Amino acid sequence: MTTSKIIDSAGFKRTVNRLAHEVVENHKGVENLVIVGIRTRGEFLARRLAATIGEIEGNSVPVGILDITLYRDDLRGKLDQPQLKSTEILFDITGKVLILVDDVLFTGRTIRAALNAIMDIGRPSLIELMVLIDRGHREIPIKADFVGKNVPTSPRQEIKVKMREADDDDAVYLVNLDETSKEEKR
Amino acid sequence: MKLHSRHLLGLEGMSKDELTLILDTAVSFREILDRPIKKVPPLQGKTVVNLFFESSTRTRISFELAERRLSADVVSFTAAASSVSKGETLKDTARNIEAMKIDMVVVRHAAPGSAHFLSKVVDANVINAGDGGHEHPTQGLLDMYTLREKFGALEGLRVCIVGDITHSRVARSNIYGLLTMGAEVSVCGPETLIPRELGKFGVQVYHHLEEVIPKVDALNVLRVQLERQKSGLFPSMREYHRFFGVTKEKVSRAPKPITIMHPGPINRDVELSADLADSEHSVILQQVTNGVAIRMAVLYLLGTTN
Numbered sequence: 001m002t003t004s005k006i007i008d009s010a011g012f013k014r015t016v017n018r019l020a021h022e023v024v025e026n027h028k029g030v031e032n033l034v035i036v037g038i039r040t041r042g043e044f045l046a047r048r049l050a051a052t053i054g055e056i057e058g059n060s061v062p063v064g065i066l067d068i069t070l071y072r073d074d075l076r077g078k079l080d081q082p083q084l085k086s087t088e089i090l091f092d093i094t095g096k097v098l099i100l101v102d103d104v105l106f107t108g109r110t111i112r113a114a115l116n117a118i119m120d121i122g123r124p125s126l127i128e129l130m131v132l133i134d135r136g137h138r139e140i141p142i143k144a145d146f147v148g149k150n151v152p153t154s155p156r157q158e159i160k161v162k163m164r165e166a167d168d169d170d171a172v173y174l175v176n177l178d179e180t181s182k183e184e185k186r
Numbered sequence: 187m188k189l190h191s192r193h194l195l196g197l198e199g200m201s202k203d204e205l206t207l208i209l210d211t212a213v214s215f216r217e218i219l220d221r222p223i224k225k226v227p228p229l230q231g232k233t234v235v236n237l238f239f240e241s242s243t244r245t246r247i248s249f250e251l252a253e254r255r256l257s258a259d260v261v262s263f264t265a266a267a268s269s270v271s272k273g274e275t276l277k278d279t280a281r282n283i284e285a286m287k288i289d290m291v292v293v294r295h296a297a298p299g300s301a302h303f304l305s306k307v308v309d310a311n312v313i314n315a316g317d318g319g320h321e322h323p324t325q326g327l328l329d330m331y332t333l334r335e336k337f338g339a340l341e342g343l344r345v346c347i348v349g350d351i352t353h354s355r356v357a358r359s360n361i362y363g364l365l366t367m368g369a370e371v372s373v374c375g376p377e378t379l380i381p382r383e384l385g386k387f388g389v390q391v392y393h394h395l396e397e398v399i400p401k402v403d404a405l406n407v408l409r410v411q412l413e414r415q416k417s418g419l420f421p422s423m424r425e426y427h428r429f430f431g432v433t434k435e436k437v438s439r440a441p442k443p444i445t446i447m448h449p450g451p452i453n454r455d456v457e458l459s460a461d462l463a464d465s466e467h468s469v470i471l472q473q474v475t476n477g478v479a480i481r482m483a484v485l486y487l488l489g490t491t492n
Contacts (some may be wrong), residue, residue, distance in 0.1 A: 081187075083187065
């Protein structure tokens with residue numbers, strides 16, 4: 001197994017900064033904007049994004065956390081049950097512009113689940129998707145509106161996102177799995 | 187982390203980790219109950235049968251709601267309107283229903299051990315919704331959930347169960363669960379309605395409410411079953427109320443307010459005075475709401491593991 005760092009701590013900050021500016025520019029401000037992060041690292045990214053947008057625009061954007069466990073399509077196939085956590089969206093999303101945030105976009109199944117979960121909570125007027133890394137290999141037709149970095153990968157590779165909130169530092173790694181490893185996370 | 191068994195038959199023998207997993211999972215489902223759309227998809231395509239051989243309003247509705255909110259298909263069965271009245275056995279009823287390709291069974295039956303028995307004769311997941319005087323695990327769990335929500339933790343919490351302990355499945359499930367979670371459990375009731383060996387479980391036994399009230403954080407008041415009086419275990423409702431009825435006046439002697447719980451349905455002014463049942467220290471309606479969340483958690487945890 002070999003690992004290479006593709007984004008370091010400084011690069012991480014610059015990427016989040018750029019994404020925040022893109023959102024503000026596209027929407028000509030932050031009026032009516034809400035940010036929802038998918039647990040776990042999507043939540044951290046959503047908070048950082050909101051903080052950066054706050055610095056740029058001078059007003060705060062509501063941040064919510066989405067747990068998609070109940071909406072997964074592989075719930076019954078998993079050997080180990082994922083721990084169910086709470087969705088915490090303490091504001092009305094109906095009629096809002098909702099930026100959905102996750103760390104890595106891969107098969108697209110997580111986003112499908114997240115969209116269903118959002119629809120059960122309210123009816124935003126617009127939903128856009130922001131991801132830190134798009135690694136390709138989509139299995140359903142989903143596309144991100146804001147992408148931190150496109151990283152073409154092979155199925156034998158993995159993306160590891162580290163964030164200070166849960167790990168030692170901010171970084172993104174590309175991991176080459178061993179040929180013998182059966183650990184295909186699909 | 188997952189549950190050890192495919193069934194929920196009782197809280198006896200369940201580990202602290204398992205109980206904590208159910209309580210933690212229920213927190214997520216409690217949030218869903220406050221949403222405008224109170225429905226999530228994890229049991230889509232699963233069929234649950236509610237087999238109620240004994241009358242029940244709260245528990246059956248609570249289970250049905252929990253099942254529907256998880257998107258399961260639900261069939262409910264009550265003994266009065268079924269072939270049980272034609273003499274069919276529990277085993278035959280269950281196997282016939284299972285032959286119709288169902289995934290989970292929720293059972294309430296007057297015979298202790300009926301849920302265990304069912305779990306051996308059918309392939310479906312079995313959830314005990316009360317088997318005679320044995321256990322009522324989801325009631326025990328929702329009582330624990332309500333206490334944890336109110337006090338933050340169960341460890342060291344002083345809880346007294348008041349009433350007919352001998353014939354109460356609610357008492358038994360509460361005792362097993364609370365002791366595992368590290369709470370201090372006591373019981374209070376007439377000598378005729380408390381099993382003699384209870385002290386061996388690590389449960390304090392009292393026969394006077396006045397004695398126990400200053401020493402507890404919460405009272406779980408059990409329903410007096412009218413048929414027990416006929417069998418001579420206590421002389422009259424009025425006498426029961428005088429000695430074991432929980433009233434505002436009696437709990438006012440406690441150094442701090444005591445939380446009041448009751449599994450329902452209440453005999454007002456028999457085991458619990460009406461003013462206390464409706465007071466700010468009563469969490470009886472929270473218990474009912476939490477019951478749906480707990481049942482969703484149990485159905486989800488059992489229904490999504492292979």
